[in-house]
Amino acid sequence: MAQLVERTARLEISPPAAAPSVTEAAAEAAPPITLDAAAIAQAIEATGYCVVDDALGAMHAEQLGAACRAVPKAPATIQEGTDRINDSKRRDDSVAFLKDSKAPPIERHRAAMEGLRLQLNNQLNLNTDACSFMCAVYEAGASGYVKHRDSAPTKPSGRKLTAIYYLNPNWHANAKGELRLWDSTGGVRLVEPRNDRLVVFRSSLEHEVLSTKIDRLALTTWFFNRLELGLELIKEKRDAQQDLFECERGCGFRGPFADVEKHEEACKYVA
Numbered sequence: 407m408a409q410l411v412e413r414t415a416r417l418e419i420s421p422p423a424a425a426p427s428v429t430e431a432a433a434e435a436a437p438p439i440t441l442d443a444a445a446i447a448q449a450i451e452a453t454g455y456c457v458v459d460d461a462l463g464a465m466h467a468e469q470l471g472a473a474c475r476a477v478p479k480a481p482a483t484i485q486e487g488t489d490r491i492n493d494s495k496r497r498d499d500s501v502a503f504l505k506d507s508k509a510p511p512i513e514r515h516r517a518a519m520e521g522l523r524l525q526l527n528n529q530l531n532l533n534t535d536a537c538s539f540m541c542a543v544y545e546a547g548a549s550g551y552v553k554h555r556d557s558a559p560t561k562p563s564g565r566k567l568t569a570i571y572y573l574n575p576n577w578h579a580n581a582k583g584e585l586r587l588w589d590s591t592g593g594v595r596l597v598e599p600r601n602d603r604l605v606v607f608r609s610s611l612e613h614e615v616l617s618t619k620i621d622r623l624a625l626t627t628w629f630f631n632r633l634e635l636g637l638e639l640i641k642e643k644r645d646a647q648q649d650l651f652e653c654e655r656g657c658g659f660r661g662p663f664a665d666v667e668k669h670e671e672a673c674k675y676v677a
């Protein structure tokens with residue numbers, strides 16, 4: 407049973423129907439997922455975040471953990487100006503997006519998060535219309551993910567909430583790998599990536615992942631508004647382009663201001 411303050415609303419998601427398999431048989435045996443959306447919403451309104459322990463049940467965590475471990479992953483990328491690049495100094499996890507995965511525990515998790523999204527939409531007036539799903543592993547010894555936001559603090563701001571479900575049955579206090587979160591009251595909170603723990607927070611809040619001593623697995627869901635996310639990306643790219651220097655002589659050079667001096671020496675349009 408999920409551990410949170412009072413319970414006023416319940417959300418029940420049954421496992422989706424799919425072709426028989428060993429994993430599915432186990433998923434069918436799992437009890438329906440129960441989350442208290444009203445209590446989660448209340449906590450988010452007060453502090454910007456909410457931590458739910460024993461959120462979706464040990465069986466769900468075990469099956470989902472196995473399914474996520476089996477998915478092929480690639481080093482994560484980060485937005486840099488107009489591009490997405492690998493920068494292991496800023497984040498050194500490997501990720502997979504799970505939109506199309508047919509693994510029953512992943513489908514079940516997507517259904518649970520979709521249900522939570524609908525309820526939180528009502529409770530918090532979020533105006534989201536979609537979820538995206540990503541699993542991420544930081545290997546033992548990884549340095550983490552530097553302080554960042556998952557969405558812009560001002561509009562357009564597509565991602566409204568980040569919901570991270572941790573899949574670390576072997577986590578212990580010395581393993582580290584906490585999520586550090588700057589909440590909406592000015593407080594800083596360390597969230598340990600405990601197994602079957604769900605943390606939900608406003609995506610515009612700053613957060614970072616601290617270095618971990620053991621493999622650290624999580625499944626992140628973003629609740630977002632499609633149109634606003636598109637507008638946010640366009641704005642981000644336009645802002646990044648405005649930060650670039652363009653040669654006025656029309657030689658076609660466009661680059662960072664730091665390279666202007668070098669360009670002036672080399673410009674083919676300088677007589």
Ligand SMILES: O=C(O)CCC(=O)C(=O)O
Nearest residue numbers: 551556570585615624626
């Ligand atoms: O895994 C976590 O605790 C946070 C990950 C994160 O901040 C991200 O992927 O954007």
Ligand SMILES: [Fe+2]
Nearest residue numbers: 554555556613
């Ligand atoms: Fe993040």
